[in-house]
Amino acid sequence: MGKPTGFLEFQRTTAPKQSVEERKKHFGEFEYILPVAQAQEQGARCMDCGTPFCMSGCPLGNLIPSWNDLVYQNDWRTALDQLHATNNFPEFTGRTCPAPCESSCVLAINSPAVAIKSIENAIIERAFAEGWIIPEPPAFRTGKRVAIIGSGPAGLAAAQQLNRVGHSVTVFEKSDRIGGLLTYGIPNFKLSKSVVERRIEQLRAEGIKFCLNTEVGVKFPAWRLRREFDAVILAIGSSVERDLPLEGRELSGIYLAMEYLTQQNRIDCGDTIPHEGRIDAEGKHVVVIGSGDTAADCIGTAHRQGAASVTQFDIHTCPPEAQIYNVDWPYVPAVLIQSTSHEEGCQRMFTVLTQRFVGNAMQQVVAIEAVRLHRNPRPEERTMPHLTKGEKVLVGADLVLIAVGFSYPEYQLLRQLDVETTKTGKVAVRNGGHTSQPGIFAAGDCTRGASLVVWAIAEGRSIAHSVDVYLMGESTLPNPLQDTIVIDHHTILTL
Ligand SMILES: Cc1cc2nc3c(=O)[nH]c(=O)nc-3n(C[C@H](O)[C@H](O)[C@H](O)COP(=O)(O)OP(=O)(O)OC[C@H]3O[C@@H](n4cnc5c(N)ncnc54)[C@H](O)[C@@H]3O)c2cc1C
Ligand code: SF4
CATH class of the missing domain: 3.50.50.60 (FAD/NAD(P)-binding domain)
Structure with a gap:
């Protein structure tokens, strides 16, 4: 564990931010990285609880006590390996996650939680600065081809996982840039687009193919998916926005x-x-x-x-x-x-x-x-x-x-693929993320409804496991959502 008396000695400190006046002058990120000494103090505050509720609070099951301790011990390289063991993109969650893990931190019962999210971001930014994030292409190719429709966090996480076990992955994106809501939803001041591009460079270098400006079902006919790919993942998000059809809605402004x-x-x-x-x-x-x-x-x-x-x-x-x-x-x-x-x-x-x-x-x-x-x-x-x-x-x-929410994914492609939807219009999935059509899987907001980046990554990783099993009969890929009991939308136990 960190320092046995750390939680008594040190206060919670989170990543520093620019003042309100300064940050309102520009559209860039305004939160800095937690300095090394403060990250180590936060790591020292972790009590390595017998039951790490923080891990159950995190949809990815991040190995939080482990990397807290490694940061305290100044072993950032191993901390990175522990972080990447459960999360493909800690720089996205380290910036945008509402950090349910911190609500579950045992310290939070009667004092401020460990600054878990700030430590997560500090580890991954240190890793990029040190040049530790390099392409990890697979040693061999399986000859299986996977199409992923949608390049948001769910699609990208599934793509990286499947590519790393040797499948040939093509990501189709209808927009002109990769990233889904990471790029065109979440503002630059919360998540810089250069941070998204930096990670996409790694994915490209690992061998993932991206087809931009390609709306599947329009520019790329749905029937070609079946002919040209062994498995398909729908990661199309939940983009149909709710409107307010009230008197005067047609006014300009x-x-x-x-x-x-x-x-x-x-x-x-x-x-x-x-x-x-x-x-x-x-x-x-x-x-x-x-x-x-x-x-x-x-x-x-x-x-x-x-x-x-x-x-x-x-x-x-x-x-x-x-x-x-x-x-x-x-x-x-x-x-x-x-x-x-x-x-x-x-x-x-x-x-x-x-x-x-x-x-x-x-x-x-x-x-x-x-x-x-x-x-x-x-x-x-x-x-x-x-x-x-x-x-x-x-x-x-x-x-x-x-800004009154999102209803469901766009229907055109789902109709063409004859994929069943739920009463509320989401893609219906059975255990393992399989849709009603064989070989077609779905993950992220299109199955959950509008949710969070951390859930999209967790579902992307989970669906990669299911697709690998479907293609190969077994899988070495982890499945963050397996053996997890979810009650009232809260993940409370990971067995
Ligand atoms: C404004 C805004 C702010 C947010 N802020 C946060 C935040 O701070 N923290 C947080 O955790 N979450 C936040 N979220 C939620 C988070 O962004 C989403 O939960 C997450 O991006 C969902 O990921 P996804 O991969 O399922 O879908 P998306 O990110 O929506 O990606 C789906 C992709 O599929 C593509 N696509 C759809 N149909 C097709 C087709 N037929 N052919 C090819 N491509 C297609 C779309 O163009 C899109 O790029 C925010 C959402 C919004 C809208
Ligand atoms: S991904 Fe979110 S919930 Fe998980 S450890 Fe990071 S901040 Fe916490």
Whole structure:
């Protein structure tokens, strides 16, 4: 274990960030790497608990106590091997993961958790700086061909795993860049696109083939998949956004979040957006409708573009800022999430339900009419769970961003492949990620619904194991989701 008395001697320290004023001036990453001495102190705080709840909290089952100790012992090279044993892309999770592992840390019962995510990022950044991340092509090829549709984290993790055991992997991507939501969803200030490209260089050098601008089902007919490949993985994400089909939705100045975020990511990648198509928050009163990561990213982007004000409409009630007792441990506590974008300033309005968009004579949005929601004392009369409509509110807005979630994957390809879907429109998978069609597997958001990068990587690794078994009869690839009991969406035990 780290230092037996480390948790008594050292406080929790996370990776330092630029000040709010500094970081709002640019679109680049603003979080630094945890310095070596502080990473070692955090490693020293780990108690190497008999039951490492942190590992069960991590969907990848990352070997957290092990690399905590190795960092404390200053053995960064072995720490990297331990990290890569369960996670293909720690630099993505080290930047974007909400770190459910830290909620499960035993220290978190009565004191601040070990800064696990900051250590993870420190290990992988040290590895890149030292030149330890090199291509690891397979020693031999099996002659089996695998097609992966979609180059988000699920597709990329599956690709690297399958390629490393010798299968010939082709990744099809309908977009012009690799990475899925890592590239065109998550803003550059949270995950620099150069960090994504750096890893893709390794994947290419290992022999994975990427076909960009190739929408399977349109540019590449679905029937060719069966003819040219021995197995197919659908990792197409869950990209159909929910909209708010309310009065005034046709007014100009109202956009779906992904139209806005993708555009800024394109600009950050060096693309030029024609002036007439540009969505720019500069000098505008921005209202973001929604409450998740996507909404937070719209808020951070609007700040950087120079918005006059940013307001967030959240339909939910405001959770408490902190728990009095750690009643939720080892689960993620139901407390108010103050993202880095919220730290940068935003008027947060809770329990508001948007009713209509108000426009001027130029058909430009100028305000949003909403109602406050109140807890319904008579639940049998409720129109929404526990809530009933109250007084009207009118909030001025000249740019409205709708970030109310994603429904399901796009259907075209699924229909062509005759793959069954669930009642909610996700790809239906049986044990091992097999779809209703033999030889066709699915992983990531297209099966789970909109989720997290860490889950996409875990599913990509798991599906690689299943596909390898399908092709070869057995597999040496690890399966992070095997033997895991999931109750109420929380992974609580890894047997
Ligand atoms: C704005 C935003 C911010 C987020 N922030 C975070 C965060 O901070 N932390 C976190 O953990 N998670 C975050 N997420 C969620 C996370 O990005 C996703 O859960 C994750 O990317 C899902 O990975 P995936 O590989 O399943 O799908 P995706 O990343 O969606 O990739 C799917 C890919 O498939 C391609 N594709 C689809 N159909 C076809 C076809 N027919 N032919 C070829 N290609 C096709 C798409 O173009 C896309 O590139 C965020 C999501 C969004 C939208
Ligand atoms: S991937 Fe996420 S949950 Fe797992 S160890 Fe890293 S920060 Fe924690």
